[in-house]
Amino acid sequence: MAVPWTLLTMLSLLELGNALKSTTRPVVLPLQRPQRHVERHGITMASGSRVAGTICSSRQMRDLASREFSLAAGQSDVGVVHLKDLSSTEYVGVLGVGSNCSGGPCRPAAELYVVYDTGSADLWVASDLCTAGPCTRDGRHRFNRSTSSTFQQDQHPDEFQTDYASGRLAGVLGRDQVWVGPYAAQSALGLISEESGSAFSWMPIDGIVGLGFEALSVKTKPLMDSLLQENALPLSEFAFFLYKDVSKGGVMIWGNAQQLQLHQEPLQWFPVAQDGLYATQSIRCFRLGRNSTNDLLHLLFPPKKRREDGSRAVEEMPSAHLLMDSGTTFFTAPPRLFNEISRFIWPSSCHHLQRFPELVFTVGTDLTNHSALAELVIPPEVYMVRSPFDHSCVPGIMNLAASPEDPPMMILGEVFMRHRFSIYRRGRVQGDSWVWIGNSSDMAHYVHERFGKDSVALLFMDHRGSLFHDDLRDFEEMGLLKDGAMVVADNVLKPGAPYFLWRVTQSPAFETQLLAVPEFGLGHQVLQDWVAMSRRTSAHSERPPPPAPPPTQVAALARRCDALRRRSLTGRLASEDWAEHATEMEKRLSELGISATLVDDGETTKGAAAAGRLAG
Numbered sequence: 001m002a003v004p005w006t007l008l009t010m011l012s013l014l015e016l017g018n019a020l021k022s023t024t025r026p027v028v029l030p031l032q033r034p035q036r037h038v039e040r041h042g043i044t045m046a047s048g049s050r051v052a053g054t055i056c057s058s059r060q061m062r063d064l065a066s067r068e069f070s071l072a073a074g075q076s077d078v079g080v081v082h083l084k085d086l087s088s089t090e091y092v093g094v095l096g097v098g099s100n101c102s103g104g105p106c107r108p109a110a111e112l113y114v115v116y117d118t119g120s121a122d123l124w125v126a127s128d129l130c131t132a133g134p135c136t137r138d139g140r141h142r143f144n145r146s147t148s149s150t151f152q153q154d155q156h157p158d159e160f161q162t163d164y165a166s167g168r169l170a171g172v173l174g175r176d177q178v179w180v181g182p183y184a185a186q187s188a189l190g191l192i193s194e195e196s197g198s199a200f201s202w203m204p205i206d207g208i209v210g211l212g213f214e215a216l217s218v219k220t221k222p223l224m225d226s227l228l229q230e231n232a233l234p235l236s237e238f239a240f241f242l243y244k245d246v247s248k249g250g251v252m253i254w255g256n257a258q259q260l261q262l263h264q265e266p267l268q269w270f271p272v273a274q275d276g277l278y279a280t281q282s283i284r285c286f287r288l289g290r291n292s293t294n295d296l297l298h299l300l301f302p303p304k305k306r307r308e309d310g311s312r313a314v315e316e317m318p319s320a321h322l323l324m325d326s327g328t329t330f331f332t333a334p335p336r337l338f339n340e341i342s343r344f345i346w347p348s349s350c351h352h353l354q355r356f357p358e359l360v361f362t363v364g365t366d367l368t369n370h371s372a373l374a375e376l377v378i379p380p381e382v383y384m385v386r387s388p389f390d391h392s393c394v395p396g397i398m399n400l401a402a403s404p405e406d407p408p409m410m411i412l413g414e415v416f417m418r419h420r421f422s423i424y425r426r427g428r429v430q431g432d433s434w435v436w437i438g439n440s441s442d443m444a445h446y447v448h449e450r451f452g453k454d455s456v457a458l459l460f461m462d463h464r465g466s467l468f469h470d471d472l473r474d475f476e477e478m479g480l481l482k483d484g485a486m487v488v489a490d491n492v493l494k495p496g497a498p499y500f501l502w503r504v505t506q507s508p509a510f511e512t513q514l515l516a517v518p519e520f521g522l523g524h525q526v527l528q529d530w531v532a533m534s535r536r537t538s539a540h541s542e543r544p545p546p547p548a549p550p551p552t553q554v555a556a557l558a559r560r561c562d563a564l565r566r567r568s569l570t571g572r573l574a575s576e577d578w579a580e581h582a583t584e585m586e587k588r589l590s591e592l593g594i595s596a597t598l599v600d601d602g603e604t605t606k607g608a609a610a611a612g613r614l615a616g
Contacts, residue, residue, distance in 0.1 A: 077234035077255040079181025083116075085246045086203045088388065089329045090115060091414065093252055095209055096179025097125055097189070098148025108179045109148040112206035113139045116240075116252055117327035118278050118424060120210035122190060123178070124162070124169055129193035141206045143191070150186070151176045160190050160219040167197025178223055180238075187231040188220040202562040209270040211238070211326070211424070212277060224426060237425040240326060242418040250418075263421040268374055270365055278424055279321035279409060280363045284373055286337070286410075288344050289357035299337040300408040312377045320408040322363055322376075324422060328413035331359070331383055332400040337410075341397060345380070350393040356380040361410075382419045445472035453479040461489040461500075466562050468492070468500035476509070485536045493530035493596070494582045495568070496561035498589070501532065502550045505594050510534040514596035527575065528582050528595045557588055 081093040092115055096108025104559070112125055126135045128144045135142060145151045161170040171193040178187040182535040192207070214222055227233050239257035242250035253260065258267070266355050270280040285295050300320045333341055345356050359378040385396035396415040402408050447456060459475060461468050468489055475481055487510070492501055504512045512534040564581055567573055590597065 047578065077256045078260060078314070079183050081116075081181050081252040081254070082249065083242070083252055084113075084249040085242075086205075088246045090203060090205070091242070091250065091326075092163075092203075092205060095125070095207065096184070097143045097176060098145075099150040099177045100147060101149055106177075106179075110143040112142065112143060112211050114207040115205055116209050116325060117325075118211045118326040119216075119323075119327040120208065121212040121214060121222040122162075122210045122220045123187060123207070123223050124171070124190040124192055125207035126195065126368075127171065127191035127193065129171060129191055130195055133195045135192065135195045135206075137204075137601070139204050145174070145191070148176055158219065162218060167199040167201075168194070170194040170223040173219060175209040178226070180223070180227070180252075183227065183254055185223070185232045187223050187226040190220055211428060213285045216277070228426060237423055239421065239423040240417055241421055242414060244418050257423050267377070267423070268365070270275060270363065277321075277323055278325070279323040282319040283322050283361060283363050283410065285360075285362035287360040287362075288341065290360055290377060292357065292360070296337060296340055299340055300334055300410070301336075303336070322361055323409050323411045324417075324424070325411050325413055326417065328411050330385070330398050330413050330415050331378075332398045332411040332413070334401050334408055334410075335399055338397065338399040341395075345383075345395045345397070347392060347394045348384075350386055350391055353380040353384055353393065356384070359383060378416065382416065385415060444471065444478050444480060447475075447480055448478045452481075453480040456480045457482055457485050459485065459487045461487070462491065464565070465496065466499070466565075468497040468559055469503050472500060472503065481536045483536070487532075487534040487536065489532040489534075491529055492532045493585050493589075494527065494566045494578055496557065496581075496585050497532075498554045498557040498561065499550060501589065501594055502554050502592070504532060504534040508537070510536055514594070516596040516598045527579055528586075542550075551592070553588060553592060557585065560586075 001254070003005040047580070069070060081095075083091040085091055092113040094111050095114045096111055099106045100109045101107075114125070126140065126142045128142055129147070130142060131137065134140070137597055145153070151174060153172075157172040157174060159170070159172050169190070169192050171191045173188060174191050175186060175188055177184050178189065198523030210216065211224055212222065214225060218220075224238075228236055234255045237255070239253040240250065241253065241262050272278055272280065282299070283297060286297050286300070287293075287295060297320065322485055348355070358380070361376040361378075362373050363376065365372045365374045383396050386393050400411070440515040456475060459472075459481070461471065472487065481487070487504065489497060489500060489504075491497070493516075501514075505512045505514075512532060515531045515533065516528055517531055560581075564573070564577075567577075586595075
């Protein structure tokens with residue numbers, strides 16, 4: 001069975017020390033990841049410099065972390081979970097499971113210390129079903145189903161088994177109240193009955209909370225989805241505040257994290273572009289040093305294949321992403337780039353870090369504008385890790401290749417998050433709205449990059465009619481229109497869209513109804529226009545048939561429409577001019593066998609019903 005893609009670097013202090021001494025590079029224990037589908041949440045990610053120093057508002061932080069299930073002092077829309085460090089490689093915080101409502105307000109039936117992991121999506125908790133192995137050791141906590149008044153389970157519950165590189169979990173599924181800070185929701189959870197492997201033997205971990213998206217889920221619905229579905233959170237975001245001094249731990253903040261003002265510089269917001277993961281839009285450039293002009297981006301990708309004659313094949317460079325992951329300890333780089341970085345960055349005395357270059361990322365900040373970029377500069381005092389045994393520092397950068405089904409990526413893990421206040425924002429429901437501003441000719445490419453094939457159920461066009469057919473062609477050729485997708489276009493008579501009308505009325509790929517509707521012109525004169533409603537038929541969803549070449553009359557009408565559109569920009573068109581144009585267009589289109597059904601005020605409801613039948 002596939003398991004979530006994440007990097008849980010759970011090493012004991014001894015193992016970390018041995019790794020630092022023997023290899024000059026920390027060891028990572030990677031996990032496999034499941035096959036994913038497209039996630040359509042509108043999500044952004046924030047990263048901004050925190051307040052300087054390691055005691056950052058210590059009085060405020062003591063108030064925040066004073067109780068595990070409290071609201072922040074003086075705040076009604078912020079909940080806080082204290083995080084404690086485990087051997088400088090992982091953080092755990094309290095998760096409440098179940099409900100105990102006897103003797104006062106309901107409280108969690110059990111409090112477990114879990115890893116909050118943005119790189120996976122399932123919720124696993126140690127339970128009373130686990131009777132042997134690491135989960136039974138002193139200091140560990142288990143959820144006892146009998147102590148919760150809200151626990152639910154099927155008579156024959158589904159089983160799960162998850163194999164990590166450093167451990168194995170198995171058990172059955174159930175449902176119960178799950179608490180993060182003061183907020184709770186009914187959620188699916190995996191009840192661990194078997195637990196083995198070094199990761200769970202070395203560290204007191206009572207479970208894993210996946211904070212990623214459903215695309216990463218193996219068995220359970222993500223907890224964040226349940227919280228949002230029940231409107232349990234005041235704001236659909238969570239944040240991590242980690243101290244630079246790892247012994248101090250940190251806090252996880254649920255709700256309106258920004259109002260706590262735990263950052264100094266303005267927040268940088270990045271739209272999340274990679275399916276299922278908190279990954280930014282494409283990395284556009286990677287350099288070693290602010291003043292360097294040597295872009296190393298090409299080293300993120302595998303070498304290009306050579307032709308038989310020895311020359312390199314010309315291939316389109318795919319996107320590479322920058323991933324924020326609370327379940328990964330260090331920075332990561334794929335092999336070729338890692339080897340290049342190692343030429344300039346090596347183990348050194350912590351007193352001489354100024355000799356090393358910054359890591360400089362240039363990433364996109366806007367899915368609709370590929371020229372909207374931001375620089376993220378990471379100095380050596382951030383990426384170098386102090387050895388627990390002496391005064392030396394080693395690069396906190398791991399050599400890690402992406403799995404074949406993933407695009408190339410680099411990861412910013414907990415070492416980075418100790419220096420940056422990071423916020424993760426989610427859309428409340430699947431299919432949350434995005435507003436993209438740009439040229440219509442680019443829209444199909446944005447949709448394809450963001451959502452993939454067969455992702456468009458409704459395409460509405462109300463811009464320049466002479467461009468409708470080009471935009472429709474792009475959506476068809478990229479395979480974006482799903483079976484039964486509706487294409488609705490306004491103003492196809494006035495100013496007009498002759499090429500588009502020819503395409504949707506003559507092609508067997510569409511079933512089209514044209515509606516003639518009244519609209520007001522200048523001086524409140526009622527003029528006629530058409531709305532085209534086309535349903536894409538499933539028989540042609542795989543490959544659109546080639547359109548029949550339009551006759552010369554269509555080209556002549558298109559030139560007439562564009563000429564009138566240009567005149568309208570000068571303001572020298574009266575309602576009579578538009579009416580004359582509409583009459584002439586209707587006549588010429590009729591000669592081509594293209595006509596519309598009249599919908600007047602008394603038949604609007606009939607027209608809407610007809611459109612509904614067509615859409616169904």
